[in-house]
Amino acid sequence: xxxxxxxxxxxxxxxxxxxxxxxxxxxxxxxxxxxxxxxxxxxxxxxxxxxxxxxxxxxxxxxxxxxxxxxxxxxxxxxxxxxxxxxxxxxxxxxxxxxxxxxxxxxxxxxxxxxxxxxxxxxxxxxxxxxxxxxxxxxxxxxxxxxxxxxxxxxxxxxxxxxxxxxxxxxxxxxxxxxxxxxxxxxxxxxxxxxxxxxxxxxxxxxxxxxxxxxxxxxxxxxxxxxxxxxxxxxxxxxxxxxxxxxxxxxxxxxxxxxxxxxxxxxxxxxxxxxxxxxxxxxxxxxxxxxxxxxxxxxxxxxxxxxxxxxxxxxxxxxxxxxxxxxxxxxxxxxxxxxxxxxxxxxxxxxxxxxxxxxxxxxxxxxxxxxxxxxxxxxxxxxxxxxxxxxxxxxxxxxxxxxxxxxxxxxxxxxxxxxxxxxxxxxxxxxxxxxxxxxxxxxxxxxxxxxxxxxxxxxxxxxxxxxxxxxxxxxxxxxxxxxxxxxxxxxxxxxxxxxxxxxxxxxxxxxxxxxxxxxxxxxxxxxxxxxxxxxxxxxxxxxxxxxxxxxxxxxxxxxxxxxxxxxxxxxxxxxxxxxxxxxxxxxxxxxxxxxxxxxxx
Numbered sequence: 001x002x003x004x005x006x007x008x009x010x011x012x013x014x015x016x017x018x019x020x021x022x023x024x025x026x027x028x029x030x031x032x033x034x035x036x037x038x039x040x041x042x043x044x045x046x047x048x049x050x051x052x053x054x055x056x057x058x059x060x061x062x063x064x065x066x067x068x069x070x071x072x073x074x075x076x077x078x079x080x081x082x083x084x085x086x087x088x089x090x091x092x093x094x095x096x097x098x099x100x101x102x103x104x105x106x107x108x109x110x111x112x113x114x115x116x117x118x119x120x121x122x123x124x125x126x127x128x129x130x131x132x133x134x135x136x137x138x139x140x141x142x143x144x145x146x147x148x149x150x151x152x153x154x155x156x157x158x159x160x161x162x163x164x165x166x167x168x169x170x171x172x173x174x175x176x177x178x179x180x181x182x183x184x185x186x187x188x189x190x191x192x193x194x195x196x197x198x199x200x201x202x203x204x205x206x207x208x209x210x211x212x213x214x215x216x217x218x219x220x221x222x223x224x225x226x227x228x229x230x231x232x233x234x235x236x237x238x239x240x241x242x243x244x245x246x247x248x249x250x251x252x253x254x255x256x257x258x259x260x261x262x263x264x265x266x267x268x269x270x271x272x273x274x275x276x277x278x279x280x281x282x283x284x285x286x287x288x289x290x291x292x293x294x295x296x297x298x299x300x301x302x303x304x305x306x307x308x309x310x311x312x313x314x315x316x317x318x319x320x321x322x323x324x325x326x327x328x329x330x331x332x333x334x335x336x337x338x339x340x341x342x343x344x345x346x347x348x349x350x351x352x353x354x355x356x357x358x359x360x361x362x363x364x365x366x367x368x369x370x371x372x373x374x375x376x377x378x379x380x381x382x383x384x385x386x387x388x389x390x391x392x393x394x395x396x397x398x399x400x401x402x403x404x405x406x407x408x409x410x411x412x413x414x415x416x417x418x419x420x421x422x423x424x425x426x427x428x429x430x431x432x433x434x435x436x437x438x439x440x441x442x443x444x445x446x447x448x449x450x451x452x453x454x455x456x457x458x459x460x461x462x463x464x465x466x467x468x469x470x471x472x473x474x475x476x477x478x479x480x481x482x483x484x485x486x487x488x489x490x491x492x493x494x495x496x497x498x499x500x501x502x503x504x505x506x507x508x509x510x511x512x513x514x515x516x517x518x519x520x521x522x523x524x525x526x527x528x529x530x531x532x533x534x535x536x537x538x539x540x541x542x543x544x545x546x547x548x549x550x551x552x553x554x555x556x557x558x559x560x561x562x563x564x565x566x567x568x569x570x571x572x573x574x575x576x577x578x579x580x581x582x583x584x585x586x587x588x589x590x591x592x593x594x595x596x597x598x599x600x601x
Contacts (some may be wrong), residue, residue: 092246095364100153104152130418133401134402143172147222152237154236168404202215251451284321381432
């Protein structure tokens, strides 16, 4: 009755708010004679008083720890913004962009039916409701890969849930991750720039740019928990690669600058100056160099002099004055950089980058076909563990979304009667598990097999407990299941006695089987009126002597109606499973006779 006083939104706030069973309240105790303890035993009173004092001390310790976590979150906020901008810039690096695509593709691999998310429930209604939610309303096959990629990129992903009190969740909207702030209980925040700070009483989300505040059940917060220093936010898969990525950018820029500046060839021009005064040598050489590089061209329209670049000359050549008129090679060529292929330092940094991303280098460079086209998670068990970790983070928030939807639809008693799972792309883990179970079963058989003239090394119950890892309750349940299976096997052996006819071959029996009242030799003998035409004349011998050799005498061709039945589909003729074609044959013969008469005339 108390629940009827609240609206659906108030009950939802109670389920996910500060008064929910999942909420953690710090211990409190008031020193009040009316509330402390009423007793005549002084020792019991002193004991209760001491416990109250200790409880108050524990409560203060709790508040100090929460305050420390709050300060940590406040100091991390500017760092989070800087890291988000780094993640946006890292997106333009091909290796990192390919790594994010691989994370999303491997984590949301569809199964053989094309479904990304699987819903299990003992209730068919709950399963159908959740399947409709994720497939039709949230379009999980399209949105989940994008949500997974954003979660791997930023460590967090925020979506707004469109709620209806009667229909539940009817849609969702992606929110800008960099503008959403998560406020835990006890954290102080400023609702707007004109108000004072206040203490948060429950988990909330704030859109800073729009000055909008959301309850916890209005926002879906996907996050990958990994580093406690970043709580209450998640940790990006790119966090460990931030420093290495910056080093790689600097190294690549330095390599390009070196190649641009050192790769071109240079020329040395030896300018003959003869006995020219030393003071005039520099000016003369500069004039010669300018003549090589620039040509003065007068614009006929404006009359301005344009110093155009001479394409035949190369910038930064060397002009050296010489006094020996017989100096050989007045123009010499200096070779460019000879160690341009040395990129060991770049490869070293790239190796560290792919190590931070936890993806094999061959799958990021796409240099050659690797693995014969097989799935990456199938080949690398370490990467499969990374994908499983990402999938668990996504499933955790999808469970929350499903609970909110069921709560709004009134399924409050079945909020946990379902299980969500993503397809595991790694078969390698399954193969290793199969090999492990093969070894366990082999060891189990050897342990319980009796020795000649002796007993088995251990009992079956001991082997199940210590080899297969069964608990006592699981062993008892296994024995009960085996007994039921033996009873089922005995019943299956008596199937022929219980079921004499299944009805599977009724159509074939009606078509080709023996009809009621039909003689045994009807298939090859006489039936109906045709028997009269083959009767012998009166007074004659009914027996015909067989021809030489003892063979049977030839019989005349007869029309048997049952040979003209045609099997029909879907009972086209009001319950008849076959039709008689003898009438059609008679009609065709009559038509043929009339045509012959017309032709003869």
